[in-house]
Amino acid sequence: MVDLISQYEKVQDEIDKAVLDVIRSSAYINGPEVRAFQKELEDYLDVKHVIPCANGTDALQIAMMGLGLQPGDEVITANFTYVATAEVIALLQLKPVLVDVDPDTFNIDVEAIKKAITPKTKAIVPVHLFGQSAPMEEIMLLASEHDLFVIEDTAQAIGADYEFSDGRKQKAGTIGNVGGTSFFPSKNLGCYGDGGAIFTNDDELAHKLRSIANHGQAERYYHDRVGVNSRLDSIQAAILRIKLRQLDDYARLRNQAADFYDSAFKDISQIKTPVRFEQSNHVFHQYTMVLDGIDRTEMKTYLEEHGVPAMIYYPVPLHLQKAYLDERYAEGDFPVTERLCPAVLSLPMQTELDEEQLNHITETVKNFIKDKA
Numbered sequence: 449m450v451d452l453i454s455q456y457e458k459v460q461d462e463i464d465k466a467v468l469d470v471i472r473s474s475a476y477i478n479g480p481e482v483r484a485f486q487k488e489l490e491d492y493l494d495v496k497h498v499i500p501c502a503n504g505t506d507a508l509q510i511a512m513m514g515l516g517l518q519p520g521d522e523v524i525t526a527n528f529t530y531v532a533t534a535e536v537i538a539l540l541q542l543k544p545v546l547v548d549v550d551p552d553t554f555n556i557d558v559e560a561i562k563k564a565i566t567p568k569t570k571a572i573v574p575v576h577l578f579g580q581s582a583p584m585e586e587i588m589l590l591a592s593e594h595d596l597f598v599i600e601d602t603a604q605a606i607g608a609d610y611e612f613s614d615g616r617k618q619k620a621g622t623i624g625n626v627g628g629t630s631f632f633p634s635k636n637l638g639c640y641g642d643g644g645a646i647f648t649n650d651d652e653l654a655h656k657l658r659s660i661a662n663h664g665q666a667e668r669y670y671h672d673r674v675g676v677n678s679r680l681d682s683i684q685a686a687i688l689r690i691k692l693r694q695l696d697d698y699a700r701l702r703n704q705a706a707d708f709y710d711s712a713f714k715d716i717s718q719i720k721t722p723v724r725f726e727q728s729n730h731v732f733h734q735y736t737m738v739l740d741g742i743d744r745t746e747m748k749t750y751l752e753e754h755g756v757p758a759m760i761y762y763p764v765p766l767h768l769q770k771a772y773l774d775e776r777y778a779e780g781d782f783p784v785t786e787r788l789c790p791a792v793l794s795l796p797m798q799t800e801l802d803e804e805q806l807n808h809i810t811e812t813v814k815n816f817i818k819d820k821a
């Protein structure tokens with residue numbers, strides 16, 4: 449699905465040198481590379497504070513801890529997402545309140561959020577799924593009406609711009625009280641191991657988040673609160689500094705591949721290609737099609753037999769996952785998510801797809817559909 453080696457080879461000299469420099473400096477933890485990356489990411493995102501941490505899941509957990517959410521507080525999030533979002537809510541003994549998504553953008557449905565708000569609701573966690581921002585203007589409005597925190601899961605949409613109705617643009621992840629992202633290797637801004645970061649414009653919250661990520665200390669060996677140990681390695685920061693400079697170009701290359709797929713499939717009625725949300729540009733973390741009248745398992749097998757990897761994000765909605773079964777929810781409660789899970793299929797999406805590969809992928813898809821027709 450993702451060719452990380454070819455991507456590496458394009459910046460190999462720079463990366464090799466940066467990694468060796470860190471090794472030779474012996475500043476492996478919290479070294480100057482981490483501070484430099486933090487500053488550069490703050491500038492790129494136009495956000496006051498970036499707090500680097502160990503991974504995207506930690507970013508969300510630390511964000512929720514920093515906001516002082518308490519056991520039993522209700523946190524609204526999308527049912528159609530990666531498990532990490534709901535996992536940290538459950539781990540902190542908060543109460544996940546799942547809502548359905550929009551069938552076109554796959555992002556959290558604002559009307560569904562409205563219906564889910566109760567006096568116990570404390571926060572909304574929009575997930576910017578597959579590379580597009582969730583409808584942040586409406587979400588921020590709802591949050592301010594009901595005095596709720598907004599925690600953005602930006603693991604799949606770093607670099608995406610959200611446009612407000614007055615024309616103002618802001619990067620996804622920097623609009624709510626706090627945002628979190630992941631630098632897992634296959635993410636749009638991926639390092640060569642695990643990594644993550646938290647974003648906020650709130651000085652006081654930033655101080656707290658930094659302390660929580662560092663064993664609850666602001667001063668060494670003085671622990672003001674219960675924290676966690678969540679750090680970004682200096683080697684990963686050095687790699688991320690180089691890749692951050694490529695991020696807009698990476699998004700452009702992903703969009704080129706998406707445009708190629710779109711035009712190849714435009715006349716195929718059984719394939720619904722990704723719908724672009726007007727308020728956000730798309731950074732195509734995934735290229736996810738919705739299939740109609742096609743046997744997905746058969747298609748996936750056919751593609752794989754012809755050298756085309758394809759993945760299912762996500763096969764099972766959260767409310768039907770064993771670990772998250774809850775008497776509040778039953779099969780049928782989330783019609784859109786339940787319609788999407790058996791129908792979505794994602795094609796290879798990355799920065800290194802050349803025309804020959806794209807042709808092979810799209811021709812293989814078309815051949816499968818022709819054979820079945």
Ligand SMILES: *Cc1c(COP(=O)(O)O)cnc(C)c1O
Nearest residue numbers: 503504505530532603604630632
């Ligand atoms: C990848 C991902 C995460 C978790 O990131 P890790 O770095 O793997 O912990 C969280 N939320 C979403 C939507 C993701 O895609």
